[in-house]
Amino acid sequence: MKTIILRTASNYLLPVLLMFSIFILLRGHYLPGGGFVGGLVAAIAFVLHSFANGLKNTKALLKFHPGFLMPAGLALSFFSGLSPMLFAGDPFMTGLWYHGHVPVLGSVGSALFFDIGVYLVVVGVTLTIIFTISEAP
């Protein structure tokens, strides 16, 4: 599917879709969206790019194996759950909130970091599976 139109389009679509996925991730707490969907959208963006430009180019673009996003995301989620234990002495996964209003994001709390972790894991998992299968001999 290496048509010139798709290739050109995907080069523009990739950043747009990634921005969109982050947008979905961040609005999740107030409007439909969230880490899971956002992660899927980001993964679709990369898959589209790889269809248009070949897997090699997408991998070169990524610089590292998407699998590394999984432990990073898991660790982020875990520590956001752990943070109330460490900082406030509350039980695991109690929501910690910054008392104030951050523009664009709204209330910022441990749940946001948890969601970012989910986002990373989903991107990592999806891309790992799809890349591995499409590379299989």
Place this chain on the structure above:
Amino acid sequence: MLLAIFLGFLFALLLVFAGKFFKGKFAVLSSLIPLGLFVYFLQFIPEVMHGDVVKESYNWVPSFGVNLGFTLDGLSLLFCLMITGIGTLVFAYTSAYLHHHKYLDRFYAYLSVFMAAMLGLVLSDNVISLFTFWELTSISSFFLIGFNNTQEASRKSALTALGITGLGGMFLLAGVIVLGNITGTYSIAEMLNMAPELIKGHEYYSIAVILLFGAAFTKSAQFPFHFWLPGAMKAPTPVSTYLHSATMVKAGIYLVMRFTPVLGGEEIWNTTLIIVGGVTMLYSAIHSLFRTDLKGVLAYSTISALGILMFLIGMGTTESFTAAAVFIIVHALYKATLFLTTGIIDHQTGTRDVTVLSGLRKVLMPVGIAAIIAAISSAGIPPTIGFLGKELTYEATMHAPIIATLLIVGIVITKMLLLWAGFVAGIKPFQGSLPDSLKDTKMPGPLMWVPPIILAVLSLVFGVMPFIIEGSLIKPVVSALGGETGEIHLALWHGFNTVFVLSLVTITVGTILYFVIKPSKKLEMMIGKLEVASPKSLMEKFNIGFTQVSSFWTRVFQNGYLRNYVFIIIFFLVGMVGYTMVGSTKFNLDPAILSNISFYELVVSIIMCIAILFTVFTSSRLSAVVAMGVVGLTICLVFVFYSAPDLAMTQFSIDTLTVILFVLVLYRLPRYLKIQDHKMRIRDGILSLLFGGMIAVLALEVLSEPVNTEIGDFYAKNSYIMAHGKNVVNVILVDFRGADTMIEISVLTIAAIGVFGLLKLRLKRTDRVQ
């Protein structure tokens, strides 16, 4: 204290990144971790000596009464000092023993995880966290035993050990839950504060005891679960030293000791411990006579020592508790020394066959000195602490509450045989003349021979000056067990009495035995013939049967054909749900409550039907997948109509990715094969129609039931108040049920690793199992 326990885990985590640093020249630095902990725990001695108990508590799952509570009393302190003290020496020793081993960093990671788990185990006050750490020790020991995972024997014995100790862990979980139900608390300290009659008089008391025994006996290798321990000797020697003599196997002993004040003192508790411990100590002491592998001899004498400890705790008197406390120290010191020297012999000569080894004193003098002191301590010859331990054991057994005469005969015979085992392991390789084959043996570096010397010297020092440990270690342990500490006086010389005579007899007969019975292959063959009836082979037979049944099951139900799985799952679902629905379905659908069908709903349904028909009747896989994708997207539209945008978005993305995945997989499959004949298509068709009809009826049935909105209301009401979020779905995912999500993303990760492993991981030729 929390940091002290978790330091091992943190270090293991650090090794993931800094592994190269710690497997090179700086491996010895790893021993700073246990050393630091050892010093940390030493400073608690004055407090604990005065009878204080150090407590710390952290909330974990307070709603279930499960917390991270830690208690440092005499008993835990003794174990902590052993774990970290011997740990320091083992960590240092390992850096030389596995010098520049390819996976030395992994080894340290497993070892430090194990150490941390062990510390957590002995310090836990909450029985649930105790169980968690207990299982962690089993798992980390599984990795350690199977460290040389290219050898089949190694893998097998690691599995056996995990099977037995893991089974014990399940017993422990069940036991502590029963205990929690009896007492209404999971905290050991609170159990201790309760009136003992309340627990011991409870109808579930004996069940709790039996379950806890199941855990303790499997972990501490008591008969008939003892066989995993000799097998576990496949592990590198530092592991044998650390896990199989000094720490993990004593976890069962620790458990029994810890619960003695709570559950002990009853007939069932004491008698069982005396019998099981007695049988174990005799059985395995006799078995050690028939081994020629040095580690085999040591393994069996370890089991025997563990039996003695159970036996002593079972007697339940202050004297026997004192003897047990002293003997724990005695055994840890001499057995660790012997294992370390054995490791040196193995490392320098390449053999552990005791029939070959002799005269090593000429080349390995310092090692020999350590080994001989340890052997003397194990034989109970003055002036070592082993002598003290033996005297106390005899004294306690003579005053045993039941059949004291029989018990004293048993313990004396055991001690004679243990003397033999200790001499064989500690003296035999060093005496006599050096055979030519061992002439080139060289002294190892000081990192290897200093640790056993330290331990051996401690055996001597504690023997000559028992007052060092009397007040600081022994008395707090005995008081933690519920004994009277006033009457404890450790001294080498007790006066000329019956116990002393028994000691003399033991040493004389044992020494004669040593000169009469030489370990030989012939004896080993003899006992090999009886192997058929041993618990080990019975267990193996059971295993084979189990494997056969499960492979039969797999062949029938999980034959690798996806269509077969789907068929079976749906078949059973239709059967079960259909059976429940027949007769109980009222199905009074009121057309008045249904909403009107709008135009776009009709359009979507028609598209859906066309796509389904296309899926069923197409002869191309690819078009079937695409048609299924269309069905998925129309379902998304339905979600949108009924205002579930979150669901629709997720489903939409998932559907896109599923189609991509399917296409990628199908691309690699052979061309469309006719896998169904006419009959099968009809069969599948009927099943599908039945299933679809059943689900439709079920869905309509649900409509006629009253709706319970309690949960939904709770989330709707509280999501903004408690979690600052307006999107309830997302708030549930990241906050109210965040732990679920956490587990889900872990599962996803595991699935991805599974796919990656299956398709990508090709072992290099050198790494492959031969």
